[in-house]
Amino acid sequence: xxxxxxxxxxxxxxxxxxxxxxxxxxxxxxxxxxxxxxxxxxxxxxxxxxxxxxxxxxxxxxxxxxxxxxxxxxxxxxxxxxxxxxxxxxxxxxxxxxxxxxxxxxxxxxxxxx
Amino acid sequence: xxxxxxxxxxxxxxxxxxxxxxxxxxxxxxxxxxxxxxxxxxxxxxxxxxxxxxxxxxxxxxxxxxxxxxxxxxxxxxxxxxxxxxxxxxxxxxxxxxxxxxxxxxxxxxxxxx
Numbered sequence: 001x002x003x004x005x006x007x008x009x010x011x012x013x014x015x016x017x018x019x020x021x022x023x024x025x026x027x028x029x030x031x032x033x034x035x036x037x038x039x040x041x042x043x044x045x046x047x048x049x050x051x052x053x054x055x056x057x058x059x060x061x062x063x064x065x066x067x068x069x070x071x072x073x074x075x076x077x078x079x080x081x082x083x084x085x086x087x088x089x090x091x092x093x094x095x096x097x098x099x100x101x102x103x104x105x106x107x108x109x110x111x112x113x114x
Numbered sequence: 115x116x117x118x119x120x121x122x123x124x125x126x127x128x129x130x131x132x133x134x135x136x137x138x139x140x141x142x143x144x145x146x147x148x149x150x151x152x153x154x155x156x157x158x159x160x161x162x163x164x165x166x167x168x169x170x171x172x173x174x175x176x177x178x179x180x181x182x183x184x185x186x187x188x189x190x191x192x193x194x195x196x197x198x199x200x201x202x203x204x205x206x207x208x209x210x211x212x213x214x215x216x217x218x219x220x221x222x223x224x225x226x227x228x
């Protein structure tokens with residue numbers, strides 16, 4: 001119940017294409033869903049996040065789509081660029097808790113080809 | 115400006131030789147986290163502090179200890195590093211993103227065990 005399942009494990013996209021990464025969760029107590037971007041040798045950086053009271057959130061080329069009934073959420077990267085090549089982690093937490101412990105997905109390695 | 119600072123960025127130690135990694139945060143938040151991340155894996159939570167209240171994850175080995183002398187600083191002590199402890203160690207704290215508390219990660223310390 002504490003798991004967050006992420007797919008695909010790796011993804012190759014041409015420059016200008018759309019990258020889509022999917023995550024699914026089971027624990028309905030989760031109420032905060034961030035996405036992190038991590039470059040090799042760096043710490044994860046918060047990219048975008050959503051709460052389940054909205055079905056979509058967009059920031060620049062990055063969009064989260066959220067389906068509460070299906071307990072799924074996805075990251076869409078529009079007009080993918082080589083600089084987007086990184087590992088992406090979805091996560092979930094009970095944002096209302098004092099400590100906000102994150103449960104991470106397994107990660108997706110994205111390669112954007114020029 | 116960096117919100118979470120980790121030192122050193124790279125640490126080499128010998129098998130069984132104690133090592134200490136340090137973390138400081140400028141957000142003055144009462145929660146701090148230590149994660150272990152191995153290659154191609156998601157970050158794995160080792161423990162966290164809520165103020166001075168230490169919370170160990172159930173599967174964190176006894177070999178890993180932590181100290182938090184004040185709000186800003188936190189240390190990870192590995193008492194007898196084994197080859198399997200070679201990893202990236204990430205420190206994180208909480209901050210506000212879009213009106214919601216979320217986790218911010220430091221750049222990590224890459225630990226090599228010889």
